[in-house]
Structures are given as structure tokens and as C-alpha cells.
Amino acid sequence: MEMTHTRLLVDNYKECFHFYKNVLGFSVVWGDEDSNYADFRFQGCTLGLFERRQMMEAVGEIYKEEIPRVDTAALIFRVDDVEAVYEEMREKVTFLTTPTEQKDWGIKVAHFRDPAGTLLEIYESMKL
CATH class of the missing domain: 3.10.180.10 (2,3-Dihydroxybiphenyl 1,2-Dioxygenase, domain 1)
Structure with a gap:
């Protein structure tokens, strides 16, 4: 398979x-x-x-x-710089979150939805 x-x-x-x-x-x-x-x-x-x-x-x-609005999946995209992509895309999409450090996960993330409501995440690895 x-x-x-x-x-x-x-x-x-x-x-x-x-x-x-x-x-x-x-x-x-x-x-x-x-x-x-x-x-x-x-x-x-x-x-x-x-x-x-x-x-x-x-x-x-x-x-x-x-x-019903129940997220059962999300599309996840790695980017080099979450802040830069956030600024570039914020006129095109409505973000649910601003770039946020998730220190326990070692990443910085921001989230938005596509027109059908699918959850999307952009993230970058944080330098520790």
C-alpha cells in the first residue's frame, strides 16, 4: 500500500x-x-x-x-520564518492566531482556515 x-x-x-x-x-x-x-x-x-x-x-x-465544526485533521506547513509569512499572507487570509512560540514543542506557529474551514498551520523550528 x-x-x-x-x-x-x-x-x-x-x-x-x-x-x-x-x-x-x-x-x-x-x-x-x-x-x-x-x-x-x-x-x-x-x-x-x-x-x-x-x-x-x-x-x-x-x-x-x-x-459540525470538529477539527479532525490539519494541514501543516514548515516555513523558514513564521513572522515573515504571517505578514505576507495576513491580507489574504484571516489568521486565528498570531505567530506564537510553543516552547514545549520547540516551534513558532500561526493558524488559519481555508474557505471550507480546514485548519492550516505554518510553523518554524525555534533555535534553542
């Missing part, structure tokens, strides 16, 4: 497509804003984006538009 990528299931596909393509700058390797599925590549990883309704239908589930 080989894990090939992470797929996010979203209700607002087009908005999320533009977020990952235009805000985060990921390269589209398959799909477009109208395909309801796309693959993005960045730093050797693949992120799939799929309309949640179609995934629910594919697995025989009943689609419900409202889903």
Missing part, C-alpha cells in the same frame, strides 16, 4: 480551488475551477480537492450540507 495524497472534501469547491491556486500558490496538475476535483502539487506532495457531495454519493452516504 502506498499513500499518494491527501484529499479535502469541500462544499465550496470553486472558492477552495482559487484559495489553493491563487492564495497559497500551489500548482494545479489536474482539474480546473469547474471540474469539482483537482490535484495540486507543492514541494513533492499532492493535495486533492473534491466536492464533498460527490464523495458522499460515491460511498453511498446521504449528503447533508451542514456538518
Whole structure:
């Protein structure tokens, strides 16, 4: 078995497509804003984006538009300088946290969400 990528299931596909393509700058390797599925590549990883309704239908589930806000996953990105990336992105995204040192973890982090509500974290290792 080989894990090939992470797929996010979203209700607002087009908005999320533009977020990952235009805000985060990921390269589209398959799909477009109208395909309801796309693959993005960045730093050797693949992120799939799929309309949640179609995934629910594919697995025989009943689609419900409202889903409870419970974070069960987060996308984590290492950066060289959290403060610099925070300043660069703060006009593009709404951060949940400002750059914060997590001394017990040895990192500095900041968090935000994509348009579907997926939790994202940027972090840098702290010099001890």
C-alpha cells in the first residue's frame, strides 16, 4: 500500500480551488475551477480537492450540507520564518492566531482556515 495524497472534501469547491491556486500558490496538475476535483502539487506532495457531495454519493452516504465544526485533521506547513509569512499572507487570509512560540514543542506557529474551514498551520523550528 502506498499513500499518494491527501484529499479535502469541500462544499465550496470553486472558492477552495482559487484559495489553493491563487492564495497559497500551489500548482494545479489536474482539474480546473469547474471540474469539482483537482490535484495540486507543492514541494513533492499532492493535495486533492473534491466536492464533498460527490464523495458522499460515491460511498453511498446521504449528503447533508451542514456538518459540525470538529477539527479532525490539519494541514501543516514548515516555513523558514513564521513572522515573515504571517505578514505576507495576513491580507489574504484571516489568521486565528498570531505567530506564537510553543516552547514545549520547540516551534513558532500561526493558524488559519481555508474557505471550507480546514485548519492550516505554518510553523518554524525555534533555535534553542
